[in-house]
Amino acid sequence: MKLLTLNFLTCAIKSCKTSPASFPLHPRDAELEIVEADVNLAFLQNILPRLMWAELRTIASELGLPTLPEDIPEREALVEGRGEGEGEGEGGEQIPSQTAKDLHRVLLETCIQEGKLVCGNCGHEYAVKEGVANFLLPGHLV
Amino acid sequence: MSRPEDTLPPDLFYNDTESRKYTTSSRIQTIQATMTHRALSLLHLTTPSLILDIGCGSGLSGEILSLPSSSGTPGGPHTWIGLDISSSMLSIALEKDVTGDLFLADAGQGVPFRPGTFDAALSISAIQWLCNAETSEESPEGRLKRFFGGLYASLRRGGRAVCQFYPKNDAQKRMVSAAAVKAGFGAGLLEDDPGTKNAKTYLVLTVGGGELDGDITGVVRGLEGVDVVDQRRGGKGKGAKRGVEQKGSKAWIVRKKEQMERKGKVVKASSKYTGRKRRIAF
Ligand SMILES: C[S@@+](CC[C@H](N)C(=O)[O-])C[C@H]1O[C@@H](n2cnc3c(N)ncnc32)[C@H](O)[C@@H]1O
Ligand SMILES: [Zn+2]
Numbered sequence: 001m002k003l004l005t006l007n008f009l010t011c012a013i014k015s016c017k018t019s020p021a022s023f024p025l026h027p028r029d030a031e032l033e034i035v036e037a038d039v040n041l042a043f044l045q046n047i048l049p050r051l052m053w054a055e056l057r058t059i060a061s062e063l064g065l066p067t068l069p070e071d072i073p074e075r076e077a078l079v080e081g082r083g084e085g086e087g088e089g090e091g092g093e094q095i096p097s098q099t100a101k102d103l104h105r106v107l108l109e110t111c112i113q114e115g116k117l118v119c120g121n122c123g124h125e126y127a128v129k130e131g132v133a134n135f136l137l138p139g140h141l142v
Numbered sequence: 143m144s145r146p147e148d149t150l151p152p153d154l155f156y157n158d159t160e161s162r163k164y165t166t167s168s169r170i171q172t173i174q175a176t177m178t179h180r181a182l183s184l185l186h187l188t189t190p191s192l193i194l195d196i197g198c199g200s201g202l203s204g205e206i207l208s209l210p211s212s213s214g215t216p217g218g219p220h221t222w223i224g225l226d227i228s229s230s231m232l233s234i235a236l237e238k239d240v241t242g243d244l245f246l247a248d249a250g251q252g253v254p255f256r257p258g259t260f261d262a263a264l265s266i267s268a269i270q271w272l273c274n275a276e277t278s279e280e281s282p283e284g285r286l287k288r289f290f291g292g293l294y295a296s297l298r299r300g301g302r303a304v305c306q307f308y309p310k311n312d313a314q315k316r317m318v319s320a321a322a323v324k325a326g327f328g329a330g331l332l333e334d335d336p337g338t339k340n341a342k343t344y345l346v347l348t349v350g351g352g353e354l355d356g357d358i359t360g361v362v363r364g365l366e367g368v369d370v371v372d373q374r375r376g377g378k379g380k381g382a383k384r385g386v387e388q389k390g391s392k393a394w395i396v397r398k399k400e401q402m403e404r405k406g407k408v409v410k411a412s413s414k415y416t417g418r419k420r421r422i423a424f
Contacts, residue, residue, distance in 0.1 A: 008256055008259040011254065037241065040190050042190045043221055130236055132246055135248075142251045
């Protein structure tokens with residue numbers, strides 16, 4: 001499971017829906033893997049305003065990853081400055097900046113393969129096996 | 143042939159054998175791919191998006207979502223997250239190394255993502271399963287309510303969802319669309335090859351706000367054969383709605399009948415023939 005996904009995932013238990021502590025879920029005994037993928041700049045630009053940055057930083061630090069910058073990058077910072085004289089030529093592909101590549105690395109290539117995700121509100125543990133999280137709930141918790 | 147939904151719960155029906163048989167059948171691959179493309183054309187995505195696939199199975203749709211627009215996926219490549227209740231189906235998806243994240247989950251229990259997560263959602267040949275409840279504590283209505291309620295919240299404003307499904311009958315089709323409307327969606331039903339054994343039903347759903355402002359007619363305008371099931375009052379699309387729900391069309395007749403019924407008048411029960419042109423008999 002990508003860290004991107006973890007930035008959107010909440011506890012599935014009904015009584016947790018209204019509790020702020022049910023997001024983000026906290027990884028425990030997590031095994032990480034880097035799964036390489038092509039940088040998709042337009043996707044990063046699309047998703048950027050929807051990220052919960054403080055929570056992403058928390059998760060990164062819980063996983064022992066390098067500390068993320070305090071503030072979320074600006075949209076403009078995702079694009080490399082274009083060469084001189086080229087102007088705003090049409091059809092020119094935008095080039096992803098180092099910031100975009102770093103963001104891509106964290107969000108789309110860093111994956112939890114094994115471990116658990118724990119709700120900060122109710123303590124429920126969701127198992128992750130081969131990258132797949134088990135969100136099936138026993139009937140009484142639905 | 144009996145419907146699989148009437149024989150076993152989905153996680154038991156889609157066991158290892160059935161899941162493999164399903165995924166390797168070239169006939170099924172072709173049909174599912176065609177329906178995925180149809181759903182994508184209804185979603186109108188113009189940029190790489192975050193998409194939820196409900197009942198993703200072995201990832202037949204997901205593989206298409208991950209393709210670039212140059213390979214025929216509008217707005218692609220997209221990033222997708224798939225939910226499925228069958229671990230056998232998901233194992234096959236893992237074997238195929240799909241790029242989407244997978245969850246073992248029952249859509250009838252809800253959609254565990256924070257509000258406004260997804261640009262769009264699609265579901266191919268899955269939600270008819272929600273009309274079955276496997277235990278006495280559950281009801282199809284309750285499962286549909288949790289599913290559509292969760293789906294509605296998890297989509298961003300202006301987002302869309304398309305669910306192709308195989309309703310058992312008209313009552314089930316109505317139950318499913320009513321649950322979607324109740325959750326807040328603007329809804330339309332689209333039927334391809336109606337009346338044949340290849341009939342395909344698509345439930346097209348929009349979330350208010352954003353560029354569409356929940357005006358389902360914006361999605362279905364110009365598409366033939368779409369019946370608007372959105373019955374909310376006071377929406378902006380009032381004038382435009384007429385254009386889609388044409389006077390004399392089945393949707394129009396059904397709505398008129400409902401109005402008359404509410405006034406206590408006796409109306410003829412709607413049937414699959416309602417609103418059809420009558421052939422002139424010589
Ligand atoms: C006909 S298959 C379609 C799979 C995939 N969408 C495709 O087009 O190839 C139906 C899928 O729905 C899944 N399903 C049924 N009920 C479900 C539920 N309540 N929650 C999640 N998935 C479900 C089944 O496990 C199965 O994988
Ligand atoms: Zn919880």
